[in-house]
Structures are given as C-alpha cells and as structure tokens.
Amino acid sequence: MRLNIYEIPENGLHQELDLPVRINEGGQPDTTHVNLTAFRFGRKVVLEGDLKARVPLNCSRCLREFKYPVETEFRDEFNPAEESEEDLELADEEPGPGYYRNDELDISDVIREWILLSIPIKPLCSAGCKGLCPECGKDFNEGPCECIADETDPRLAPLSKFKKLMKDKRTE
Numbered sequence: 678m679r680l681n682i683y684e685i686p687e688n689g690l691h692q693e694l695d696l697p698v699r700i701n702e703g704g705q706p707d708t709t710h711v712n713l714t715a716f717r718f719g720r721k722v723v724l725e726g727d728l729k730a731r732v733p734l735n736c737s738r739c740l741r742e743f744k745y746p747v748e749t750e751f752r753d754e755f756n757p758a759e760e761s762e763e764d765l766e767l768a769d770e771e772p773g774p775g776y777y778r779n780d781e782l783d784i785s786d787v788i789r790e791w792i793l794l795s796i797p798i799k800p801l802c803s804a805g806c807k808g809l810c811p812e813c814g815k816d817f818n819e820g821p822c823e824c825i826a827d828e829t830d831p832r833l834a835p836l837s838k839f840k841k842l843m844k845d846k847r848t849e
Contacts, residue, residue: 679781685717698789700732707732709788722782725752730792737799738808739816745800751791755782 678696691714697706709730716723728751731744758776775787807817815822 678784680715680784682717682720682722682777682780682782685715685722687717689717690715696785696788698730698785698792700789700792709792711784711788713784720757722755722777723752724755724782724784724787725750727751728788728791732792732796734796734800736802736806738801738806739818740809741802741816743800743802745796747792747795749791749795751787753787 678694680690684690691712693712694710696709696711698709699706707730709728711726711728713724713726716725728747728749730747732747733742734745735742753775755775755777757780758778777783809816810822810824812824813822815824
C-alpha cells in the first residue's frame with residue numbers, strides 16, 4: 678500500500694488495515710493487522726502504530742513449519758530522497774530516518790521490516806521442542822528413535838575408565 682504524503686491531514690491520519698505482507702521470498706503474502714497513525718511535518722513523515730501477524734517459520738530444532746505470532750509497536754521517520762543514489766546507499770547503512778520517493782511511502786515495506794525485526798534468530802515451535810536425532814533424523818517430539826545412543830561424553834571417557842578401575846579394585 679502506498680501513502681501519498683500530501684494526503685496526510687494536519688492533525689494526522691489514522692487507519693486500521695489488514696495488509697498482505699510477503700515475509701518469505703516466493704511465499705504467499707500473509708495478512709497483517711495494522712493500526713497506523715501518520716503525521717506530516719513539512720516534508721518529514723512520522724509513522725507510528727502497532728501490528729499483529731502470524732508468520733510462517735521453520736523451527737530451528739525440529740525443522741517443522743509453524744506460525745509465529747508477532748505483536749509489536751513501531752515508530753519510523755521518513756524524509757524525501759533528494760540526495761544522489763550513492764548518498765542514499767550510505768544513509769541506509771546508518772540508523773536513522775528512512776526515505777521516500779515521488780511523494781509516496783510504501784507502508785508494506787515498513788511493516789515487513791518491523792515484522793522481520795521481531796522474529797527471533799532461532800525460532801522454536803515450542804519451548805519444549807526436543808529436536809531431531811543427529812543419527813537418523815527422527816523427530817524426538819514424535820517419540821524415541823531406534824538408534825543406540827552412546828551417552829558417554831568423550832570428554833568424560835577418562836573418568837569412566839577410572840570408575841571401571843576402581844570397581845575392579847573393590848572386587849579383588
């Protein structure tokens with residue numbers, strides 16, 4: 678959705694919308710509920726509000742797809758892009774206000790960025806997710822696998838030898 682900055686009234690523009698926002702490349706757009714207020718100060722635009730979405734992610738332990746709930750508040754400032762392309766590229770690397778072109782601001786891009794910032798680095802389908810067997814790949818959430826697990830940590834192998842030696846000395 679594009680917002681023409683000159684259509685923002687003096688007292689601000691409040692909208693409640695359901696926007697289709699594409700989070701994953703090639704994936705289907707997901708509906709995001711947004712409460713948005715836009716203010717214009719000369720040519721500077723301030724967007725603030727909150728959003729709710731359910732984002733499809735893959736669990737970092739079991740690799741299953743699940744819907745991650747995102748609820749966040751946001752506030753962004755935008756200035757007109759009057760500098761050269763090189764100056765804009767440098768400005769994008771620094772934190773600060775964003776830019777808009779041709780007196781229009783793409784709200785979907787702003788919402789997408791805030792959703793991406795709210796997603797954890799290692800998403801989990803649940804806090805108790807047991808993950809996958811490193812040998813056969815079975816999902817431990819569905820039950821144990823048939824692999825014979827060597828439960829001895831290799832760093833503790835010298836202690837198990839010592840334990841066996843002490844047991845042998847007791848039996849003598």
